[in-house]
Amino acid sequence: MGVLERIKSPSDVRKLTTAQAIQLASELRTFLVQSVSQTGGHLGPNLGVVELTIALHQVFDSPRDTLVFDTGHQAYVHKILTGRNDFSSLRKQGGLSGYPSRAESEHDVVENSHASTSLSWADGIAQGYRLQGGSTRHVAAVIGDGALTGGMAWEALNNIAASKDLPLVIVVNDNGRSYAPTIGGLAHHLDTLRATRGYENVLDWGKKALNRSGPPGRLAYDALHGLKKGLRDVVMPSGMFEDLGLKYIGPIDGHDIVALARALRRAKDFGGPVLVHVMTEKGRGYTPAERDTADRFHGIGPIHPETGLPIAPSRFGWTSVFSDEIAQIARQREDVVAITAAMLRPVGLAEFAEQFPERVFDVGIAEQHAVTAAAGMAFAGLHPVIAMYATFLNRAFDQILLDAALHKAGITIVLDRAGVTGDDGPSHNGMWDMSLVGIVPGLRLAAPRDEPTLRSALRDAVKIHDGPTVVRYPKGPVGPLIPASEVRNGIDVLAEHGANSGTRVLVLGVGAMAALAVEVGSSLAAEDMLVTVVSPTWVLPVPAALVELAADADLVITIEDGLVVDGVGSRVLAESAVAGVTVPFLMRGIGQRFVEHASRAQVLAEERLTASDIVADAKRALNR
Numbered sequence: 162m163g164v165l166e167r168i169k170s171p172s173d174v175r176k177l178t179t180a181q182a183i184q185l186a187s188e189l190r191t192f193l194v195q196s197v198s199q200t201g202g203h204l205g206p207n208l209g210v211v212e213l214t215i216a217l218h219q220v221f222d223s224p225r226d227t228l229v230f231d232t233g234h235q236a237y238v239h240k241i242l243t244g245r246n247d248f249s250s251l252r253k254q255g256g257l258s259g260y261p262s263r264a265e266s267e268h269d270v271v272e273n274s275h276a277s278t279s280l281s282w283a284d285g286i287a288q289g290y291r292l293q294g295g296s297t298r299h300v301a302a303v304i305g306d307g308a309l310t311g312g313m314a315w316e317a318l319n320n321i322a323a324s325k326d327l328p329l330v331i332v333v334n335d336n337g338r339s340y341a342p343t344i345g346g347l348a349h350h351l352d353t354l355r356a357t358r359g360y361e362n363v364l365d366w367g368k369k370a371l372n373r374s375g376p377p378g379r380l381a382y383d384a385l386h387g388l389k390k391g392l393r394d395v396v397m398p399s400g401m402f403e404d405l406g407l408k409y410i411g412p413i414d415g416h417d418i419v420a421l422a423r424a425l426r427r428a429k430d431f432g433g434p435v436l437v438h439v440m441t442e443k444g445r446g447y448t449p450a451e452r453d454t455a456d457r458f459h460g461i462g463p464i465h466p467e468t469g470l471p472i473a474p475s476r477f478g479w480t481s482v483f484s485d486e487i488a489q490i491a492r493q494r495e496d497v498v499a500i501t502a503a504m505l506r507p508v509g510l511a512e513f514a515e516q517f518p519e520r521v522f523d524v525g526i527a528e529q530h531a532v533t534a535a536a537g538m539a540f541a542g543l544h545p546v547i548a549m550y551a552t553f554l555n556r557a558f559d560q561i562l563l564d565a566a567l568h569k570a571g572i573t574i575v576l577d578r579a580g581v582t583g584d585d586g587p588s589h590n591g592m593w594d595m596s597l598v599g600i601v602p603g604l605r606l607a608a609p610r611d612e613p614t615l616r617s618a619l620r621d622a623v624k625i626h627d628g629p630t631v632v633r634y635p636k637g638p639v640g641p642l643i644p645a646s647e648v649r650n651g652i653d654v655l656a657e658h659g660a661n662s663g664t665r666v667l668v669l670g671v672g673a674m675a676a677l678a679v680e681v682g683s684s685l686a687a688e689d690m691l692v693t694v695v696s697p698t699w700v701l702p703v704p705a706a707l708v709e710l711a712a713d714a715d716l717v718i719t720i721e722d723g724l725v726v727d728g729v730g731s732r733v734l735a736e737s738a739v740a741g742v743t744v745p746f747l748m749r750g751i752g753q754r755f756v757e758h759a760s761r762a763q764v765l766a767e768e769r770l771t772a773s774d775i776v777a778d779a780k781r782a783l784n785r
């Protein structure tokens with residue numbers, strides 16, 4: 162019987178000998194590769210934290226002590242050690258979430274997969290425990306070197322460092338990468354710390370040798386140790402953390418369970434905030450991941466475990482179209498620059514960067530900085546294109562409103578993964594962007610429906626210099642071409658058919674929902690109705706011509722891959738009301754809820770975003 166089979170809870174981990182713990186690490190890696198290669202998921206990050214997670218559960222007594230994982234994509238090992246091993250259901254409807262989940266376990270706290278929040282969570286929890294007399298309850302936060310480039314992390318560090326007696330352990334899981342190698346001054350500083358790994362080992366050797374030689378040796382060591390701070394600042398300026406007031410321990414080999422446990426125990430017993438700098442390797446122990454120079458198998462689809470090659474074809478059509486078009490634009494417009502928040506390849510900026518490296522900026526996981534720096538670039542005469550996943554726009558809303566829009570900055574924000582992403586959990590659905598930016602004065606948003614409209618939306622967007630533009634599209638393959646049969650007052654009409662008299666229905670398909678709108682239109686036309694299906698590319702602010710079309714209808718159906726509340730449909734309704742147009746609306750989109758992980762198709766069905774549901778609802782609305 163292997164060791165892993167015997168692990169049902171963290172207490173079982175604490176009973177292991179060192180040899181058994183090392184064996185457990187090996188079995189965990191085998192399990193992760195075999196399982197995640199079937200389901201897809203964050204294989205690389207989790208292979209990198211096997212020993213670290215074992216050591217955390219050896220030293221801390223979860224759930225009395227609290228473990229917080231930043232971003233949470235590296236919590237698979239934590240899930241296994243806390244008794245959850247049904248990984249065949251990973252990220253599937255009703256199965257294990259790809260992130261911590263309170264519904265799954267008392268050992269899980271932070272479900273939000275947006276990076277850089279863990280230290281704030283940990284500070285709050287530790288303050289709460291202390292105020293309620295629970296100072297023996299410890300909090301440990303695991304934050305990656307990438308997440309540490311997020312501004313929120315530094316807001317938290319500033320506060321944590323001020324609480325000298327706060328029993329809080331910050332574990333920096335430093336694998337030198339976000340997806341790609343982590344950028345910026347902090348990354349350089351961590352590099353410097355990492356480089357002094359030998360320094361620490363020498364010091365450890367010196368301590369043992371001198372302590373073995375009796376009192377004179379111990380005196381000598383104490384003197385040396387006193388020098389250490391000074392020396393270290395010269396050899397390895399770890400002062401940044403210590404200058405903040407944090408005790409710094411490290412760098413520690415993140416794959417040496419004994420060294421990890423020793424460092425974590427020292428940190429836990431310190432009685433104040435301690436930062437433990439752990440060096441790990443993303444994708445460790447699985448050759449295809451170790452050899453993956455792009456992102457060490459950060460997030461994968463199903464693969465052949467023997468080779469690491471993908472089973473499914475390339476997953477991202479929309480992204481590829483963007484990647485190609487923005488590179489073309491870059492060749493023609495030298496004022497166009499691009500910005501990514503540590504996701505150069507996932508958002509499709511690799512080709513742009515290869516051709517014009519000096520015009521692509523990776524700001525780290527710092528979307529707020531990205532937007533305001535873009536406003537600065539626009540002020541300086543450039544046209545910046547910021548590419549990010551739609552869900553991460555939430556974090557930069559104030560910057561969009563009061564740095565970009567207030568100053569009429571000509572920037573373009575390109576939102577990939579807009580709408581339901583599905584299996585990546587509630588905080589990864591790109592469902593809030595249209596409702597959020599709809600209130601921003603002067604902002605224009607495009608939701609292209611196919612490849613040609615995406616290309617034209619991008620070209621139009623970078624020509625607009627008097628305010629922010631947003632172009633949004635979903636995850637995955639681009640659907641078939643959906644040509645307009647005519648353009649009526651600037652509105653793309655996709656189809657107009659059915660009876661020449663009787664009930665008139667206007668169907669608005671926003672962005673990639675145009676295909677569904679066409680399907681709904683043709684079904685309703687078969688029910689003796691006169692149906693007009695439209696899909697303007699630029700949907701915010703609502704085109705006046707759309708209100709005019711609504712005025713001629715007996716029912717307006719709006720279909721969008723975003724929040725219904727304050728979405729495009731509700732804005733068309735509001736504009737119609739302002740114009741005195743009273744016509745019934747049937748608005749379909751995503752409800753105001755957190756959408757649990759499931760496939761995109763399953764979530765769309767949950768939201769009645771299917772042709773059969775919408776047709777049935779429309780007939781009911783028309784008493785047909």
Ligand SMILES: Cc1ncc(C[n+]2csc(CCOP(=O)(O)OP(=O)(O)O)c2C)c(N)n1
Pocket residue numbers: 206209232234235274275276304305306307308309334336338339340443459502503504526528553556
């Ligand atoms: C606000 C935000 N922006 C972008 C992302 C996408 N993202 C997920 S993990 C990741 C890299 C994280 O790097 P690091 O913190 O070093 O963790 P590692 O994967 O290296 O363990 C990024 C950019 C995110 N989750 N949250």
Ligand SMILES: CC(=O)[C@@H](O)[C@H](O)COP(=O)(O)O
Pocket residue numbers: 232234274459460507578582585589636
């Ligand atoms: C954890 C995180 O934010 C990313 O790794 C995200 O899960 C990637 O999503 P895609 O797989 O859609 O690129």
Ligand SMILES: [Mg+2]
Pocket residue numbers: 305306307334335336337338339
């Ligand atoms: Mg990292």
